[in-house]
Amino acid sequence: MHHLLGFVKASLVLFIIVSTLGLATNAFSQTSDLDFLPKNQDYNPDIPTPEEVFGYPIGTWHMRHDQLLTYMQVLSEKSERVNVSVIGKTHEHRSLISVRITSPENQSNIDEIQAKHLKSIQLGESAKSDAPLVIYMGYSVHGNEPSGSNGSMLIAYHLAASNSDEVKNLLAQNIILLDPSLNPDGMARFAQWANMHKSKNLVSDPSNREHKEYWPSGRTNHYWFDLNRDWLLLTHPESKARIAQFHAWRPHIVTDFHEMGTDSTFFFQPGIAARKNPWTPNQNVTLTSAIAKFHAKALDDAKKLYFSEESFDDFYYGKGSTYPDAHGSIGILFEQASSRGHVQESINGLLTFQDSIQNQVTTSLSTFAGAFANKAAILAYQREFFEDTKKLVADDKFAGYVVTRGKDATRFERMVNILQSHKIKLEMLSEDIDINGTQYKAKQSIYIPFDQAQYRLIRSLFSERKRFTDNTFYDVSNWNIGLAFNLPYEQVKSSLSRKLALSTWQASTQQNIAIDSDAYAYAFEWFDSSAPALLQSLLDKGVQARVAGSDFTALTSSGEVKFARGSVVIPNALTQPSEVASIVSSSAQKFNIRAYNIQSGLTSSGSDLGSRSLAPVTSPKVLLIGGIGTSSYEVGEMWHYLDTRVGLPVTIWDMRDLNNRDVDRYTHIFFASGSYIKINDGTINKLEKWMNRGGVVVGQKSAVAWFARLGWINNQPLSGEAINSSFSTDDMQYSDKQALGAKKLIAGAVYKSKIDLSHPLFFGFERDILPTFKTSNGVLRATDNPFEDIATYIENPLVAGYSADEMQALIKRSASVVVNKKQKGAVIGFVDNVHFRGYWDGTNKLSANALYQTPLL
Template sequence: MKRWLQMVLMALALSGATATMAQVKTDLAYLPKAVSYDPAVPLPESVLGYPVGTWHVRHDQLVNYMYALAESSERVSIEEMGRSHEQRPLVLLTFSAAKNQAKMESIRQQHLQSLDGKADGDLPLVLWMGYSVHGDEPSGANAAMLIAYYLAAAQGPQIDTLLEEAVILMEPALNPDGLSRFAQWANMHKGKNLVADPNHREHWQHWPSGRTNHYWFDLNRDWLLLTHPESRARLSHFHKWRPHVVTDFHEMGTNSTYFFQPGVPSRKNPWTPDNNVSLTEAMGEHHARALDESGQLYFTQEAFDDFYYGKGSTYPDAHGSVGILFEQASSRGHLQSSEHGELSFVQTIQNQVTTSLSTFSGALANKASLSAHLRGFAGESLELAKKDELSGYLLSEKHDKSRFRALLEILKQHQIRINGLEKSVERNGRRFAPEDSVFVSLNQPQYRLIKSIFSTRKNFADNTFYDVSNWNLPLAFNIDYEEIERGFWRKLPLGDTLPNLNGARSELQQDAYAYAFSWQDSASPALLQDLLEQGIQAKISSTAFTATTDQGKVSFEPGAVIVPSALKQPEQWRRLLQNSANEQGIKVWSVTTGLTPQGNDLGSRSMATLSAPKVMLVGGAGTSQYEAGEIWHYLDQRVGLPLTIVDMDRLQGVSLANYTHIIMADGNFSAIAQEQTDAIQEWVKQGGVLITQKRAAKWASEQDILNATFVSDKELDNAFDTSGLSYGDQDRLAAKKRISGTVFNADLDLSHPLAFGFTRSQISFLRNSTLAMHVPAKPFLTVSRYTQTPLQAGYVSEEFQQLLAGKANLVAHRLGQGKVIGVTDNLSFRGYWYGTHRILSNALYLSDFIDVEG
């Protein structure tokens, strides 16, 4: 690009932008001064009724403004990508010159073709501007309105060049539900006179915070996992466009300054090419100049990393885009004191405006390099694939089609090609049959992402992790898979037809003695819950048996559900059963007699009668909003169970007798009074089931409710030799004493009711805490324990590996007439850890079979 144009665009980013006071009189105070604006395009203040930053914008107000903007300018188009959980629209705006808007689909197609080497020419850059994935980091979403106005209304040769040379996609609020929740909180505590005192209620959100979405998930961890509709909508459009640059605007602690990437150099994902860092640095020079000009403090290359491919600033890096993280010190309200003086909401918005503009100038100044990087990315990835000793991965799951289907759906959304098998393959003693196996080849443009998804790496150049150190998807889904070396690839009978994983359809015999279905599919709990809610009476078996059906003899494993005709059933119950089974894709068998050829008969006492569980989840201040939300999401979305959520500080006012099960996720439960602890213990003794996870399990053990002991903090510290360490070794020691999210292998007792439905004793758990539970001395209490070499993937120090080897991670026992269950790991981690979340279902529906005293 010509020198004069770079200078003009730099001036565009730096001219003006001085809104640093607590209030502004007009939106134009945020924007470049040496620019005229089209009076036909509405300022945000003309739609909101006040200048941006006066109040925290709600999502509905933001969307209303964006539609008004699109109606006023031929530079703007807007579309709805999807809806959030709370049915708020997820909008994407496209900004470009009017002549580009008229042929936008052609530009998009040519852009995608250029990535495959099928189109050349000087095509526009594609820039994706993403704001406020965390709802309580609202400066980005508020800045988005100002940047949108600038792109639609600014006049002059500089803006004309930008819009001719680029297509700018804008997602103004990545987390509509959280943004609206936080806006309500901040606005309801704003007075006529702004209060900067950090102790003011405005700066202390109630539980759950606005950071999270409807189910209290961190959406900035969901780009890879795709648990939520917000992420799925975004990803489909990301692949529809494959942008050159993706921005990710955040906020951090009030006493910080401003951060932009690159982050810590040694903490880059190893599959991200070095050229990505170079381009990020080149863009960073523009951010630095812009912040220098406006007199703002900032930092780079520290604190934040680029490792986990599930974040908004790192997922793009796996696709040839340049993802850039911005972190602004947060006012967490309208005005707050900090060690750098009073920080206003207005100032936080201003800084996000400034770096949005510097992103435009930096991208255009580096257009040729960004274009070359993206165009060459797929080819470079394929070259890496050719050098890899592996050709891909064989995956198989025979018994649980729902779980396998969920994994493959994620892979497909990431544009990963999957092949079926035309005939069976034997590999290392395993049989991979066409009806339940697939092959994921490394010879495709998504090579880097696939290597990351299947990674079992345990050692890293820098062992400090801001987030998880592994996210192996097959391990998370408990899917059997085999690495296939390059020499074996040609022996694979690959085909284009994938196995049918859509589930079976049932045609029930109307005069059957009973009906039965297996517990092995992940959708079985949802089917059972649906039946119980419709008043259909069912039994569940604690033992294996063989039944005589209208299609012959069928074997059922423990946990199988029986719906007998002999029990009093509601009207048209067979039709209800068939409809529910077909909706879930679960095969229901028509049993012709209660006499079984093998195993207990259908009237046996080993067949327990079920009733719909009434479940309370303890939430509120002191509990982890993330882990409580994961449990809520699993039971609500996957199982269809109505869940009562009670804040911890309200427990004393709630009758526990109304509930059959209480679930306590991770948290600090020291605030529970002894009187309430005694009430919980007595409730268990009277027949209740208490399910505790992580620190809740430790609390239950300390209260003599759970018969388990935990490794003390002193024992944990003593596991690390600190002799000879210097002052500068503190960070290294802290990294060794932290477990940020790794995969541990455990032996599961398949004979235990909590393991019914599982078919393999080896199972992968997600571990993200340093809690360690001793194996109880009493037999039969331990449901699962780590293997002697438990680390499967991710980083854990040698000291912790030795300490955790052989330790129990899941125990259960009877207490009086009730049951207590304790687990040290996260069973429903981020909504995608399908391999273990059914343990939670088993705890709800099969706990009656736990019959050993603690």
């Protein structure tokens, strides 16, 4: 058996010693690990239970992620059925593991089994009746929903140790892939919280600190992202590793074990049928329902409350239970009422942590039973899925998409990497082509053909659908990748596709110019997404730089070159590090951006290099406001962008700290969505004086409405009453209330704004129409001052996703991005989330411009 890479076996001894030092426990309904599992299993005594390894039954304490790794390693060493492999690392460098469990005979022949399975998918062949099902069991993508991860150890033990005919047959004929902790960093954070607040005499009071996590909760990963929204977007290493594993196996069934509110019961899919993604076949729901009968029977036998076919949907392909649906797999969501600690009062009585684990174990076993019983239909479905996909391709009047990059190679190639990670085939244009007035240049454009297995996913990724069978969404209603990356794209008709000159895609490699130590200055343009990171890297090394407020044409070692406004100039006339030429050269190569040698400060057009229109830029000192009252998601997105994309250290305060700390050392303060009513008048006066001295405040969504109430911007937000009055309630009944509320929301849709490319905040943008992602119904009235309202929504702003007609009417021509000067400083407001889930790359640079281009204001 393979072992965990780099695992220190001695740590196991330490865990056992620590775990047996007489830690206090209370009586639970389960007094041993075997109480969770079926009876009469003839368990192998040589394979230890978690209790035997750690000294207490599962559920007595919240297991840490390192303990989970320890136990899976023990099983790998003790059982020939179990193989553990590391598939990646989290941000905090915790191991992401895959636990493969099958018969020893299958383990010895696993590569051949895997290859046959993938080949049958690739060729669309009918799998043989004796072909194994691949069942992927995913647990606890939200770290503070730990019953799944804790239960996964019991499932692993059961499969590794049981000598029952049922388990032997299951493993002889199928392959089980356990992903025991989809979010190790969040799991570790929550386990620490729950365990550190556990009393010897358990406290069930819902208001006890044990059940009320501090900000941020353990739900999210290191950067406070919801990993259950990242399967499609691939912002984080956890998701990248998981998708690689998914495509390495293409499982028939994928489970997704969660928790929900304490007063709930237990949910299993199918969810609401009308909210299924339109690209998912109806047969997927039919098979999910067939397996659901086994969950119902198991929970009936256990006399447990549950529900199905309501509340949850299968629309967004970026979730763990829906991503499989785009690939001919069956994704199944489970939601268990959460004890959020060790025991908590609920409307259904006392809910213990062990109770919540039990239901996850029960439905894990019923998944195996349901899959085994429906094996023939499941094998047939995967073949039928691809046959039906071929028919959809043949019936489509279009043949594919073309997408072009413009001047931002980094952004384009990140999009290409996402597509390729999802096994989407693409090719590069080797000749220019013009489609509907847009030129798609050779070697800078790709063609994505529809005639491939990933057709449904491609169509979903470029969807501009605005109307749906059911307009209520559990998550976003659109995730168009072309709009997210603000890249021109077009559908290609079959007749035109045959004329395209195509070649294998190759990422661009910048032909860098040798940097001359005797040059008058160095310069690079601002279009590339990595330009802010390059500038910050230079500033960190002591390089002095200027940003250009207007276009200029300069003589370089490559001849006359026109530089666009926003370009960065590094004059040798300033005091520079002695090795500045080497610094510029190596940094430019690192970020794949061309830097030029400028030979004279006298330009042939535009500002000379000594002009006051070239403003000094220094390394920003950023303060990011988080803590209770703010959106941890948005704060995390800002932190992630500045930290990982720009390379800028960011100071994070809790909001309450603003009232008693000095802000003078900072140049910029960022505010995410939140409620800022606890910031007192003295602090507001302090911030206003700081802005007058040159400080820049940046906010988004509800923070912008707060700016307006303070008079920091001249725009006024539309009131909730005004929004409500725009919706008629004539002839409505009480049963219409929920649907009306849904119409007033904007859960996630794409709107277009007209932007002012001459404003420093939009330097580096190429087109004056910008797609933004709207996740709230906040509306900011325009002031009709073009120097403040530098972006406004167009007349027909909705381009993709659902928004009610009434909301579209309120949003059109309203303000999207506003800037207001405050003596030497400024206030910048973004009505939308410019870093949505680390995916909306088309608006990311707005934050960078707020840092590095504001000296030009």
